[in-house]
Amino acid sequence: MINIFYNEWRCFLRNKLFIFFTSFFIILLIVVTYFAIIQNNKQIQSQNEAHNHIRSQWDEIDSTNAHSAAHFGTYAFKSNTILNSLDEGINSVTGVVLRLEGHKQNDVAFSEISQSLEISKFGKLKPSLLFQFIIPLFLIFLSFNSYTSEIASGRLKLLIIQGDSLLKIVFAKIVTILSLSFLLLFLSIFIQYTFNFSSLSFDEILRLVIFFFAYIIYYFIIITLTILLSILFKKSISSLSTMIIVWLLWTVFLPKTIGNFTESISPLPTRFELKSDMKEDRSKGIDGHNPSDERRYQLEKETLEKYNVDSLSQLPINFSGILLQADEEYGNKVWDKHFGNVYSILKEQKRNYQLSGLINPFASIQSLSTGSCGTDLIHHLDFLSKAEIYRRYFVKKLNNEYTFVSTKGENAYLSDNVFFKSINDFNYSTPNFSSVLYYYLYDIIFLFSWILFLIFFVILKSRKLII
Amino acid sequence: MIELKNIYKSFNSNIVLNNLSIKVNSGEIYGLLGANGAGKSTTLNMLLGFLDQDSGTINMIDNKGSTVTSKDGVGYIPENVNLYPYLTGVENLDYFSKIAGLKFTTDQLCNFLLECGLKELDFNKPMSEYSKGMKQKVGIAIAYAKNAKIYLLDEPASGLDPLSSNDLSLLLKKMSKKGATILMASHDIFRVRETCDKIGILKQGTLVKEMFSKDVSSLELESLYLEYMKN
Amino acid sequence: MNLNIFLYEAIHFTRSKAKLYSYLFFMSICMLSIFNAYKISNKQTQTILNINEQKEIENQKVLDWFDKSNKGPDDKSWINVEDPYWAIRSTSTYVVKEPSPLMPLGIGQSTQFGFYKKVNRWSSTYDDDIVEEISNYERLINGNIDFSFLIIFLLPVLIIIMTYNINGLEKDFSFHKLISIQNNQVKLWVFTRLIFYLILVLFSVNFLILTVGFFNSGISNIKSVLNLILLSNLYIILFFVVFYFLNTNGKSSSSIAFKMISVWLLFCVIIPGSVHQYVSFQYPVNYMTDFLDVNRKRTYDIFKLDNSNLYTKLLDIHPEISLNKDSLEINLDNKKIRRSISSIVNQMNVDAANEIERQNEEKNRLIRFTYIFNPVSYVQNMWNSCTSTDYDSYKKFRIKLKESIQLRNELLVLEIWKEQKVDKESYQEYLKVLN
Structure with missing residues (x-):
């Protein structure tokens, strides 16, 4: 087998067209990866500047009312991971700025895509675009006649007479072409690693490894399927045209139709419906129980009992603060109910889409690619959830100050700069891949199932093949 | 009539045809024998108008003395007549006639095919189901329907079984009797001897021997051919 | 041939x-x-119908107060709709971008923008409630059929x-x-x-x-x-x-x-x-810090200004208000000035939004420049323009929104400073002007 592998490479290297296209892809990958890193670093820098700018304004707050500071609020900026330069996933369509303030949860706004005219339907020219769309096509063109040309030229018979098994020949062909994709992937990962050597954490290296192997598996599927089709059709041109149609179905058609289908079987509420329902729940109580005036009355009663006083004016604390925090917590419950529902629908849609990996391995590689780069829906929802957790910490801290601390002393209801500075900043970090791995189990299972299925078929066909 | 006079042709200082002169009279079948690279295909390509000679003259004239150009009075039958596989024999003939600006009724088309030896049963089968011999008959029918005065055949007998090969000889003879001038390039000494009136042996672009087939037996032609090839 | x-x-x-x-x-x-695309268009139309219904209900509620001689809801005694400030605040106004009748031929960028916005005096064209409809981002990336x-x-x-x-x-x-x-x-x-x-x-x-x-x-x-x-x-x-x-x-x-x-x-x-x-x-993604500053820090700074400073700023925007009263002391009425601050903030918002639009336009200019060798993006944007689903169509929507916010603030300030009592007819007039 190793001899066939060497021989295949020798033939490749003597083929001018192969040399031209391989050199083209190597140069393109180097340029694209390099520029993607530069562009990403520029964006990370711009995000850090915005973050520091907003935080410095917070740190400069003078003596002021803590509740007013809750309205003043802060902003969470969606950060780009280093691996965003490989695959930016959904980052261009999600908002990048989230206002965090008292009383309400806001939507993440200002997506990149809404800031200009439309440019590319397939995203920026990043390594992922090459890995997902263009390199597979190159591999199809390399594979479609690698086996049939052996039959047509009569070499196959010779090789078998010389003692090689048909199966070995087929796998040697697959491994040869796969080794080329290995080279291209390795090159891109290596550049990524070299340029970000100092800033890559262990988790990011692990993510890079997963990214690498996921694509290797995907390419194995593409190459094997192309060769298998050429064995089945016995004609290279039929294999080529079928694989081009398969490529189109996998990369363009199925993602769109299945995406629309998953959305129609698990529909999301419109923003208007969601807001109206939340407003209703907040004023009338969740599901019509415990409306706001009743809640207020109950809270008043409990607080008076707790401090053993008869009226609010006798309280040693600021009741407004208690009321604000209670309202906040009720609002959180309402938000958890409604946005929890939205998040679970989104996750359900993602899961249903991932199931399409059974017929479309592109869905699996896309999910693993964006997942390993931390740029998919799961990571976005993690950002939103952590930002909301921070918002709750932030508002509670201010409400507590307003309730228990700021009532004391001469400057009643005013808190000083030291207090505001003491509130921790929001620093988002991407979750460890191991903690989100279970979201990608379907992708991993389907990719491996495809491998097993194709190997099984190749073995079966190789046994029955009449040369 | 086909007449090639003192034809020279070279590609990048490599001489392919060297002072080649051949004359094929009307109603005559001429067989051009030669090894690979001898210049047979170059000669055909020149007659077809795909290549220009460096020097020398080419004349193609019909029975009435009018000049025939490759586009109007010439029929060409390639080595493999793999026409549109999804069209039937009749449809292929119809299509190729139409692109030549000719329009025939279905009956006329069927007649052409019948004349060229195709069985009626096969007329409406897609060509993907045809044997090589059947395809060749359609190829000849295309030339016939075009009322070609000159037939140029490139390795017509290659890959044909003996029966089909014999059919081909008979068909070409039939066409020549109708006045067609036929030039076929081939490796097949036996088939050339059986089919052609005149035979030329081409070696490295030079016509080394020309003879009438009636003057030699197949065995003699073979030893003559081998002799020329070895020297 | x-x-x-x-x-x-x-x-x-x-x-x-x-x-x-x-x-x-x-x-x-x-x-x-x-x-x-029909389904998406119909969903938008349905949402707009719901919005109009909601708007009617909200406005009718205020009209009912006038009919019953109430000044506001029973549980909010401080609201007095006879006061122009509360009357205008109580008007329910939405700015919507109706889906284009040609949307079935091209969804374009319509899934990337919001298409309606409830307008209040603090609104701006870049508020976070005019972001795109709730949707699955991964589906947005893969796009629609x-x-x-x-x-x-x-x-x-x-x-x-x-x-x-x-x-x-x-x-x-x-x-x-x-x-x-x-x-x-x-x-x-x-x-x-x-x-x-x-x-x-x-x-x-x-x-x-x-x-x-x-x-x-x-x-x-x-x-x-x-x-x-x-x-x-x-x-x-x-x-x-x-x-x-x-x-x-x-x-x-x-x-x-x-x-x-x-x-x-x-x-x-x-x-x-x-x-x-x-x-x-x-042009890396714009984190809009200038706009955020206006929305937050600079708005809070405005609140810290004294009445005299605020009045000067108000006069710059609404010179008409100086004609309404001849006494400066009356003009410096704290309540009126404080109630008019939104107009000053709106002006800052407009300036910041204009700057964002300018930056986006610069980016768009670069995109348009590439059309010479990038015909597909040209055709795509031209197509979106024909189906009114491109960036510029949504920019027009933002302009409409800006005008609506401006109109509301203008009306609010002028009516506050006129100090006229609002009745049902004048409230209906407000509704007419603001819608």
């Missing part, structure tokens, strides 16, 4: 199952895309499938010489065969555009429909011209297919992708 070659191409087309089925499949997908996408990106692939073996199959089977001697104009033969597919494709596309255009909007959008037809036809012809050269010079059908796909990849994926990356490099 030989009409027989043209007519015979229909037989070539129908006999070649892959071509026929690809065409039928494509047409079915086109219809599915139109249906799909959109008619414009099908025509701009997938139709060239259909054309490749239908034409890649013209003058290629003949060479694969070595009978191209036969074609040459049967027909002395091979280029014309290729051209005639391509014309068949061109007419087939143009007829199919134009039929769909015209049907949807007239069915959905009668002749009211005739100009846009005709523009779409012109644009799509020129785009399709452009591909045919390129493919004509590949067909005439191709060496085999696989080589023609390879070249055609390379052309498609270059124009539809690589060039737009490179431009996208370059534009993103030149």
Whole structure:
């Protein structure tokens, strides 16, 4: 087998067209990866500047009312991971700025895509675009006649007479072409690693490894399927045209139709419906129980009992603060109910889409690619959830100050700069891949199932093949 | 009539045809024998108008003395007549006639095919189901329907079984009797001897021997051919 | 041109199952895309209907207060709708962008923007409640089965499938010489065969555009429909011209297919992708800190200003208010000034939003500059413009929104400073002005 592998490479290297296209892809990958890193670093820098700018304004707050500071609020900026330069996933369509303030949860706004005219339907020219769309096509063109040309030229018979098994020949062909994709992937990962050597954490290296192997598996599927089709059709041109149609179905058609289908079987509420329902729940109580005036009355009663006083004016604390925090917590419950529902629908849609990996391995590689780069829906929802957790910490801290601390002393209801500075900043970090791995189990299972299925078929066909 | 006079042709200082002169009279079948690279295909390509000679003259004239150009009075039958596989024999003939600006009724088309030896049963089968011999008959029918005065055949007998090969000889003879001038390039000494009136042996672009087939037996032609090839 | 070659191409087309089925499949997908976009458009229309209903209910509630001589809701005694400040605050106003009747022909950027906004005096054109509808971002990235996408990106692939073996199959089977001697104009033969597919494709596309255009909007959008037809036809012809050269010079059908796909990849994926990356490099995503500053820090700074400073700022925006009263002391009425602050903040918001629009416009200028070598993005944006689903259409929506916010603040300040009591008629007048 190793001899066939060497021989295949020798033939490749003597083929001018192969040399031209391989050199083209190597140069393109180097340029694209390099520029993607530069562009990403520029964006990370711009995000850090915005973050520091907003935080410095917070740190400069003078003596002021803590509740007013809750309205003043802060902003969470969606950060780009280093691996965003490989695959930016959904980052261009999600908002990048989230206002965090008292009383309400806001939507993440200002997506990149809404800031200009439309440019590319397939995203920026990043390594992922090459890995997902263009390199597979190159591999199809390399594979479609690698086996049939052996039959047509009569070499196959010779090789078998010389003692090689048909199966070995087929796998040697697959491994040869796969080794080329290995080279291209390795090159891109290596550049990524070299340029970000100092800033890559262990988790990011692990993510890079997963990214690498996921694509290797995907390419194995593409190459094997192309060769298998050429064995089945016995004609290279039929294999080529079928694989081009398969490529189109996998990369363009199925993602769109299945995406629309998953959305129609698990529909999301419109923003208007969601807001109206939340407003209703907040004023009338969740599901019509415990409306706001009743809640207020109950809270008043409990607080008076707790401090053993008869009226609010006798309280040693600021009741407004208690009321604000209670309202906040009720609002959180309402938000958890409604946005929890939205998040679970989104996750359900993602899961249903991932199931399409059974017929479309592109869905699996896309999910693993964006997942390993931390740029998919799961990571976005993690950002939103952590930002909301921070918002709750932030508002509670201010409400507590307003309730228990700021009532004391001469400057009643005013808190000083030291207090505001003491509130921790929001620093988002991407979750460890191991903690989100279970979201990608379907992708991993389907990719491996495809491998097993194709190997099984190749073995079966190789046994029955009449040369 | 086909007449090639003192034809020279070279590609990048490599001489392919060297002072080649051949004359094929009307109603005559001429067989051009030669090894690979001898210049047979170059000669055909020149007659077809795909290549220009460096020097020398080419004349193609019909029975009435009018000049025939490759586009109007010439029929060409390639080595493999793999026409549109999804069209039937009749449809292929119809299509190729139409692109030549000719329009025939279905009956006329069927007649052409019948004349060229195709069985009626096969007329409406897609060509993907045809044997090589059947395809060749359609190829000849295309030339016939075009009322070609000159037939140029490139390795017509290659890959044909003996029966089909014999059919081909008979068909070409039939066409020549109708006045067609036929030039076929081939490796097949036996088939050339059986089919052609005149035979030329081409070696490295030079016509080394020309003879009438009636003057030699197949065995003699073979030893003559081998002799020329070895020297 | 030989009409027989043209007519015979229909037989070539129908006999070649892959071509026929690809065409039928494509047409079915086109219809599915139109249906799909109808659903999105209807969903937007339904939301707008709900909004109008809600608006009516809210405004009717205030009108009922007037009818019953109430000044506001029972549990909010501080509200007095006879006061212009509370009356105007109580008007429910939405600015909406109605879905374009041609949206079924192109969703464009409509899924990236919000299409309605409830306006209050503090609103701005970049508030976070006018972001896109709640949707699955991964689906947004993969995109919709959109008619414009099908025509701009997938139709060239259909054309490749239908034409890649013209003058290629003949060479694969070595009978191209036969074609040459049967027909002395091979280029014309290729051209005639391509014309068949061109007419087939143009007829199919134009039929769909015209049907949807007239069915959905009668002749009211005739100009846009005709523009779409012109644009799509020129785009399709452009591909045919390129493919004509590949067909005439191709060496085999696989080589023609390879070249055609390379052309498609270059124009539809690589060039737009490179431009996208370059534009993103030149103009990284805008975190809008200037706008955030106005929204937060600078607004709070305004609140800290004393009445005299605020009054000066107000006078800059509304010189009319100085004419209403002759006494400066009255003009410096704390309540009136404080209630008018939103107008000053709005002016800052407008300035900040203008700056964002300017920056975005700079980015768009760079994108437009690339059209010269990036025709696909040009066609895409032109198409979106015809279906009113492009950036500029949403910019118009933002301008409408800006005017509405400005109008509200203007009315609020002038009415507050006029100090007139509001009755039902004047409230109805407010509604009329603000809607």
